[in-house]
Amino acid sequence: MSSVSLASVSLAYPGGHLGLADVDLRVGDGEFVALIGPSGSGKTTLLRTVAGFVRPTAGSVRVGDAVVADADRWVEPERRGLGMVFQQHAVWPHWSVGRNIEYPLRRSGVRRAERARRVSEALELVGLAGTERRNPATLSGGQRQRVAIARAIVARPRVLLLDEALSALDEPLRDRLRLELRLLTRELGLTVLHVTHDRSEALALADRVVVLDGGRVQQQGAPAELLRRPASAFVAGFIADATVIEGALDASGFRAHRPALRVAADRIERGPETGAAAAGAAGGAASPGWASPAPGSPVELAVLPEHVRVVPDSEGPAAVASSLFGRDGDDLVVDWNGLRLRSRGRGIRCAAGTRVRVEIERAIAYPAASTGRRAAGAEEPDAHEPAAAAPPQSSRTRRGSGAAEAQPAPPMVSA
Numbered sequence: 001m002s003s004v005s006l007a008s009v010s011l012a013y014p015g016g017h018l019g020l021a022d023v024d025l026r027v028g029d030g031e032f033v034a035l036i037g038p039s040g041s042g043k044t045t046l047l048r049t050v051a052g053f054v055r056p057t058a059g060s061v062r063v064g065d066a067v068v069a070d071a072d073r074w075v076e077p078e079r080r081g082l083g084m085v086f087q088q089h090a091v092w093p094h095w096s097v098g099r100n101i102e103y104p105l106r107r108s109g110v111r112r113a114e115r116a117r118r119v120s121e122a123l124e125l126v127g128l129a130g131t132e133r134r135n136p137a138t139l140s141g142g143q144r145q146r147v148a149i150a151r152a153i154v155a156r157p158r159v160l161l162l163d164e165a166l167s168a169l170d171e172p173l174r175d176r177l178r179l180e181l182r183l184l185t186r187e188l189g190l191t192v193l194h195v196t197h198d199r200s201e202a203l204a205l206a207d208r209v210v211v212l213d214g215g216r217v218q219q220q221g222a223p224a225e226l227l228r229r230p231a232s233a234f235v236a237g238f239i240a241d242a243t244v245i246e247g248a249l250d251a252s253g254f255r256a257h258r259p260a261l262r263v264a265a266d267r268i269e270r271g272p273e274t275g276a277a278a279a280g281a282a283g284g285a286a287s288p289g290w291a292s293p294a295p296g297s298p299v300e301l302a303v304l305p306e307h308v309r310v311v312p313d314s315e316g317p318a319a320v321a322s323s324l325f326g327r328d329g330d331d332l333v334v335d336w337n338g339l340r341l342r343s344r345g346r347g348i349r350c351a352a353g354t355r356v357r358v359e360i361e362r363a364i365a366y367p368a369a370s371t372g373r374r375a376a377g378a379e380e381p382d383a384h385e386p387a388a389a390a391p392p393q394s395s396r397t398r399r400g401s402g403a404a405e406a407q408p409a410p411p412m413v414s415a
């Protein structure tokens with residue numbers, strides 16, 4: 001067992017594509033870390049950098065105490081002591097299960113009797129004892145993936161790298177294998193780096209989740225910490241399906257013009273990155289968790305689905321645009337005068353088309369600069385927000401990983 005460390009690692013692909021940009025990351029001995037991020041964010045590149053399939057342009061990679069890649073040193077993938085499981089094509093179809101699993105042992109010259117013993121032990125660990133002679137084609141998808149896991153651990157690697165290892169499997173098999181994988185890696189005390197596009201999987205499995213975007217680490221932390229305190233509007237949108245609304249802070253709270261919306265100051269928390277921007281500036285009385293914002297400070301307000309309360313009301317100003325059944329309550333998208341808000345409340349059941357009232361119970365404000373975009377609300381002076389303004393032309397409201405809405409909307413005030 002061992003740790004993995006990346007120090008100031010950058011990787012530019014030939015042709016100029018940036019794979020990784022100044023990444024610092026440490027996966028502790030026995031820790032399970034999940035890497036998530038949008039498509040093209042650099043997850044696979046990071047894993048391949050650790051595996052040794054690509055060489056960083058700058059920085060260093062260590063496995064345990066040994067430097068395996070830096071400007072002067074390069075250790076071949078097979079000498080790094082790693083096990084890997086990929087999403088597909090993980091098992092050679094023309095070899096028996098046993099032959100597949102013993103392959104890494106053969107390569108390192110382990111004798112026949114010892115190979116047989118270790119293959120049988122690995123199969124036992126993944127719940128496939130006695131299947132050495134089976135043809136992989138006669139196994140289910142889940143069983144084949146277990147064979148791939150057995151092959152990855154048979155040589156007793158120091159670190160296990162998983163690249164979308166469960167993604168090709170159907171639920172509920174994926175769910176079961178997740179649990180088994182977690183138990184197995186704990187039992188063996190393995191250090192694991194797991195790339196997945198599945199946010200729920202990352203949150204369920206990992207001790208620590210690392211969110212990548214544009215080849216950079218945007219945030220890393222325990223799953224609960226990421227959900228509770230996303231470091232930026234991007235992370236809030238990506239990991240927790242937050243609706244992100246661009247606007248400005250003033251003494252009474254948050255104000256957006258497109259669509260027109262106000263959220264009272266006592267419902268707003270400062271995001272971790274707003275501290276420097278907001279602290280010490282003139283403004284109204286400080287609210288809990290939100291000290292003296294600069295009047296007119298452009299911000300992005302992240303509203304988590306759990307904090308949007310929806311109440312059926314035939315006179316309500318909003319309508320349910322879509323409703324997906326969830327075990328504990330429906331997953332709703334509410335159209336509130338052009339603003340598409342995601343809402344997920346326990347016990348809430350609402351069909352599409354239902355008129356509703358909406359209340360934003362809590363929101364997190366981040367400086368607009370945190371994701372490099374301009375706040376729409378900051379474009380307009382306060383005097384331009386009348387009680388019954390002409391419909392604005394557009395909104396740049398984002399939800400989740402980037403959906404945008406652009407609809408006219410009359411002004412409105414949160415409850």
Ligand SMILES: Nc1ncnc2c1ncn2[C@@H]1O[C@H](COP(=O)(O)OP(=O)(O)OP(=O)(O)O)[C@@H](O)[C@H]1O
Nearest residue numbers: 013017018019038039040041042043044045046197
């Ligand atoms: N072999 C390559 N040559 C050039 N550019 C590449 C190569 N592989 C990846 N890239 C670029 O590097 C960036 C990161 O890609 P990477 O595959 O690591 O992302 P990812 O987060 O794993 O994406 P996905 O979830 O879609 O698999 C992207 O901009 C991609 O286009």
